[in-house]
Amino acid sequence: MHLSVLVKALRDLKLQIEETITFAETRQEEDLQDDSLFELLEQCQKSVSAVSLAIHDPSNSVSGTVKIADTKSTECHLQGQTTEQVLDDFENLDDLDFDDFFDEAVESKIAEQSSITSENENEESIKQVGLNDCAEESGIENIHCIDDDEPDDVHQPTDPVYQEVLKQYFGYSNFRPMQWKIINSVLNDKRDNCVIMATGYGKSLTFQFPSVFTKRVSIIICPLISLMEDQVHGLKASNIEACFLGSAQSKMATVKQDMFSGKYRLVYVTPEFATTAISDFKKLDELVGIDLIAIDEAHCVSQWGHDFRESYRRLGILKQEFPKIPILAVTATATFDVQKDICSSLRLVRPNMTCTGFDRPNLFLNVEAKHGDIAADLKNFMQKVGYKFCFDGPTIIYCPTKKVTEEVTSALNGLDVPCMSYHASLSFSARREAHHSFLNDKIQVVVATVAFGMGIDKPDIRRVIHYGAPKDIESYYQEIGRAGRDGLPSVCTTLFSRSDFNLSRHFISAIPSEKFRDHKLKMLQKMEQYLSTTSCRRRILLSYFESGNLKEIGGTLNCCDNCRLRSAKICHGLDVSADSEKSVDYRKEAADLFKAIEATGNRYGLQVPILVLKGSETQKVQFFKSNKIFGAGKYKSASFWTALGRALIYEGYLREKAVQGGFGSTVETTQKAKTWLNRLNRSDECHLFITPTGDLQQEEEMQKKKSVVSVSMKPSQAVASSYVVKPSISASLTADSVSGSQLLPATLQPSAPPKDDRIVRLETDLYVKLVKTRNSISQETGFTPHNIASNKVLLDMAKFRPSTRSSLLKLEDFPEVKADRFGDKFLEFIKSFCSQYDLKMDEFPEELHAAGTDDSIGAIKDTLMKISETQRQSYIMFAVNNQSLEEVASRRGLKVSTVVTHLCEAMKEGLNVDIRRLGVTEKMENLVTKAIWAPPVNGGINSLTKIKDQLPEYVEYNHIKVVVALLVQKHGQEKNSNDEIVLCGNAPFKQEIVDIDASAETRQCLKRQRTQSPPQPPVKASCSLALSPEPNSLEPNFLQKSVSDTQTSCLQQSQSSQSPSQSSSQASTRKLPFWIAGSANKTLLKKKMKSNSLFK
Incomplete structure (x- = not known):
């Protein structure tokens, strides 16, 4: 069976399934119950299995596959792969998640059929909407991006009635930036909107609030039934009436009757149902009134997105049928091209565009090598409690195939970790059980294919x-978006090997449309670049979605593994100027590779040109033996040339093209490479600088080891098949061995004020028991635990210990309706606990303006009033409450660089900030200071770029901003005769600006924490939760301790195994995990801080 035949069969089957579902949804008879519909779906799944088994039919697939492979044996384009290895990958086709494969097949067909007509149709739509590349000429109005320095009042309504409804039903005192602008545009201006909001930022509130306020109804189009069920269930916990209409709705007639009577504020529907229920919507508008039509996960509209759904493409009919009802399209993942496609496909009329950015500062990004031993690979991210292993909180493990999913589940079961599988080959009931068990904390881990996706x-x-490597960068961003939606720190880790990409490339080659095939390949290449980079991973990830300046992104401890490693090496005095961030001139090597690719006609992958460079004796390259490039690359290894080739693809000098129906892809030089070669022929001074990837860095390290013994850095693991290089500090760096805790010394760790050990222990115990109380309420009511009260709310309960309903309402994210429904049980337990252990209750912080009686605050009150309210909030959270930079950004919904700017403005006004916590070491401070005072900068602080040019690569823009602020605080600033801003006075004496001795700094890092003690005494919080120390590894251990019954029992078993004396001695040191510290030490603000949990 040829692959194109298989694709067609799968496409037809997919369409048959969609038609069956649509037919079932539109039926009005009540006799079609859940069971019968599920039987239809399971019968379709059996057909899927039959198609997949056909791949291995000896009379068809395998023989056909072998024949295809044999014809390509001399032109096998997969890098470093033999034909046999290609066949091994291809014969695993039956192991794929066919939900995903269906989407690929449909995308391919749609792209093929639309390749001729879609461009014209899109151009016509764009003209109709007025949407062009240039915003000035487009129909898109008011393209909003967050202006983080605007006063917070700008983002709030003037009429307090809106905040009253917000507090009553959603539990928040104020809207987050941009939320009110969007809601006001929809609710009062009746404008269409396209909104790009990062996950966890609160986009759901923008379409849930309007009808709750007006008592009318909103239609919400959602791609997945499971997601609709979860959101409806969560809304009901807040007394917001909602329903869903779709194939899983067994009481369709009753629900519709209630809908027409005006019972529901929000009606969730699938896109398939929406396009067939126009008459129902018109009736609903007449009887109740529709405020808006919201399209969630709107990126599914675009065929250039990663989750394209054909049914979404047909939603443009809604604007045609309901021209006066505003449409709100929302998504967390959309490139600029996808945004344009959304607006044109949905026929939005002069829409307002809002983009809050894509950064998720509370997510730590990490990449590791996969070694094949699943249990050993995963143990690195688990804790051993007693005799059992467990993760630090709810965990999703994504796997590329159902076979790997089952293997990972089996490995976790062997470690006694409560987990379940989720993939398309499981029955609907099995997937539903896994989904609900995970939601209700009955299991800690769900191991899933991409079928779990958004659901x-x-x-x-x-x-x-x-x-295993994700299939493309957009899918990866969507999947890691599941983590940390409560705004608390979370970790996203990828374990992969290079061969993971082989199957993805193979399926890309099956796409008929060349344009769409190239698009898919570019997304895959971006994923490879992200995994292979030795620079900031967050910057690479965001660069795919944002075209703006990303220079201020990254460089902090909680950004990614590369930034954390770089910070550790800086603290230990290592020469980071020769580190992975440093660009390397590969002009000779690049020129040889370009010439080899062109000499072989741009017809092969990298393998054949590399064989030519190496002067191979294999028969396939003997034709090129007379070419002078033959054998010219013997001075480097084949693996080096492969790594360089991949890096040049990422940099745009080479273009990879998938061959339809073939195995792998070809590589050709781009115009960028040709232009560079022409310049090189005219001048020997033509350089080609690129930042080395992990593979290139590893090859360079291996090359050095052949000539000299390197004592500074070496790979921590054998990663021959991986891009990843994990350097570690050599034991010879100091006289004593360097432990993991020393690798992240106190200098780089956030500090916490001293706390009463007894209070810490009791708050921890109270939190754990409140979790059990929440789980008990969940079992009684049927609501999921997080719909009753979020972890953050429970932390605040343990910290502030409210005694009455009115004090309970002071907690953010706990609305009045939840206080009425669940509050009594929480209050009863808190009162009993506090009475038993003699703990004070209602320990809420006072407002800032009333804090003048506190000498520590009073000393800086006047200075605080010199900076803006938003800058004041950031300063208090960071400098007074000792919250981390990332935590402040996440909780306030700002960029990390914006928070740094706020702190810099505070410093300029004379307020003290511990710059070591901002990642500025003493050595870095002196380097930047020296660069600013010395020529050619000469004290000028107008241009950070001019200063950056004088510094090593590892010094980030944020570091420079901090040092500039410090110098302004010390010397002042003024304008010179050229109207440039410069530091006041002359440069200090030369001897005051010296580089710090690396060994001395290292010794200091290992001995003590360097801080800048402010002149005023620190603020003493009335009570707080403990801040755990930094972990003993490169990965941040700031995860939640388990709150499920299974994990609690693990903890109890561990404690019961200790002697009474041990238990007593350890009780005083028990601390909540790092991520909990974010809710600690909240202090005196003029108004309440905006929360980061509007995520429903």
């Missing part, structure tokens, strides 16, 4: 692991 509404997921 989970659980805000407290602490870890997302990809066991």
Whole structure:
């Protein structure tokens, strides 16, 4: 069976399934119950299995596959792969998640059929909407991006009635930036809107609030039934009436009757149902009134997105049928091209565009090598409690195939970790059970294929692991978006090997449309670049979605593994100027590779040109033996040339093209490479600088080891088949061995004020028991735990210990309706606990303006009033409450660089900031200071770029901003005769600006924490939760301790195994995990801080 035949069969089957579902949804008879519909779906799944088994039919597939492979044996384009290895990958086709494969097949066909007509149709739509590339000429109005320095009042309504409804039903005192602008545009201006909001930022509130306020109804189009069920269930916990209409709705007639009577504020529907229910919507508008039509996960509209759904493409009819009802399209993942496609496909009329950015500062990004031993690979991210292993909180493990999914589940079961599988080959009931068990904390881990995708509404997921390379960068961003939606720190880890990409490339080659095939390949290449980079991973990830300046992104401890490693090496005095961030001139090597690719006609992958460079004796390259490039690359290894080739693809000098129906892809030089070669022929001074990837860095390290013994850095693991290089500090760096805790010394760790050990222990105990109380309420009511109260709310309960309903309402994210429904049980337990242990209650902080009686605050009150309110909030959270930079950004919904700017403005006004916590070491401070005072900068602080040019690569723009602020605080600033801003006075004496001795700094890092003690005494919080120390590894251990019954029992078993004396001695040191510290030490603000949990 040829692959194109298989694709057609799968496409037809997919369409048959969609037609069956649509037919079932539109039937009005009540006799079609859940069971019968599920039987239809399971019968379709059996057909899927039959198609997949056909791949291995000896009379068809395998023989056909072998024949295809044999014809390509001399032109096998997969890098470093033999034909036999290609066949091994291809014969695993039956192991794929066919939900995903269906989407690929349909995308391919749609792209092929639309390749001729779609461009014209899109151009016509764009003209109709007035949407062009240039915003000035487009119909898109008011393209909003967050102006982080605007006063907070700008983002709030003037009429307090809106905040009253917000507090009553959603539990928040104020809207977050941009939320009110969007809601006001829809609710009062009746404008169409296209909104790009990062996950966890609160986009759901923008379409849930309007009808709750007006008592009318909103239509919400959602791609997945499971996601609709979760959101409806969560809304009911807040007394917001909602329903869903779709194939899983067994009481269709009753629900519709209630809908027409005006019972529901929000009606969730599938896109398939929406396009067939126009008459129902018109009736609903006449009887009740529709405020808006919201299209969630709107990126599914675009065929250039990663989750394209054909049914979404047909939603443009809604604007045609309801021209006066505003449409709100929302998504967390959309490139600029996808945004344009959304607006044109949905026929939005002069829409307002809002983009809050794509950064998720509370997510730590990490990449590791996969070694094949699943249990050993995953143990690195688990804790051993007693005799059992467990993760630090709810975890999703994504796997590329159902076979790997089952293997990972089996490995976790062997470690006694409560987990379940989720993939398309499981029955509907099995997938539903896994979904609900995970939501209700009955299991800690769900191991899933991409079928799990968007279909989970659980805000407290602490870890997302990809066991195998994701298929493209957009899918990866969507999947890690499941983590940390409550705004608390979470970790996203990818474990992969290079061969993981082989199957993805193979399926890309099956796409008929060349344009769409190239698009898919570019997304895959971006994923490879992200995994292979030795620079900031967050910057690489965001660069795909944002075209703006990303220079201020990254460089902090909680950004990614590369930034954390770089910070550790800086602290230990290592020469980071020769580190992975440093660009390297590969002009000779690049020129040889370009010439080899062109000499072989741009017809092969990298393998054949590399064989030519190496002067191979294999028969396939003997034709090129007379070419002078033959054998010219013997001075480098084949693996080096492969790594360089991949890096040049990422930099745009080479273009990879998938061959339809073939195995792998070809590589050709781009115009960029040709232009560079022409310049090189005219001048020897033509350089080609690129930042080395992990593979290139590893090859360079291996090359050095052949000539000299390197004592500074070496790979921590054997990663021959991986891009990843994990350097570690050599034991010879100091006289004593360097432990993991020393690798992240106190200098780089956030500090916490001293706390009463007894209070810490009791708050921890209270939190754990409140979790059990919440789980008990969940079992009684049927609501999921996080719909009753989020972890953050429970932390605040343990910290502030409210005694009455009115004090309970002071907690953010706990609305009045939840206080009425669940509050009594929480209050009863808190009162009993506090009475038993003699703990004070209602320990809420006072407002800032009333804090003048506190000498520590009073000393800086006047200075605080010199900076803006938003800058004041950031300063208090960071400098007074000791919250981390990332935590402040996440909780306030700002960029990390914006928070740094706020702190810099505070410093300029004379307020003290511990710059070591901002990642500015003493050595870095002196380097920047020296660069600013010395020529050619000469004290000028107008241009950060001019200063950056004088510094090593590892010094980030944020570091420079901090040092500039410090110098302004010390010397002042003024304008010179050229109207440039410069530091006041002359440069200090030369001897005052010296580089710090690396060994001395290292010794200091290992001995003590360097801080800048402010002149005023620190603020003493009335009570607080403990801040755990930094972990003993490169990965941040700031994850949630388990709150499920299973994990609690693990903890109890561990404690019961200790002697009474041990238990007593350890009780005083028990601390909540790092991520909990974010809710600690909240202090005196003029108004309440905006929360980061509007994520429903």
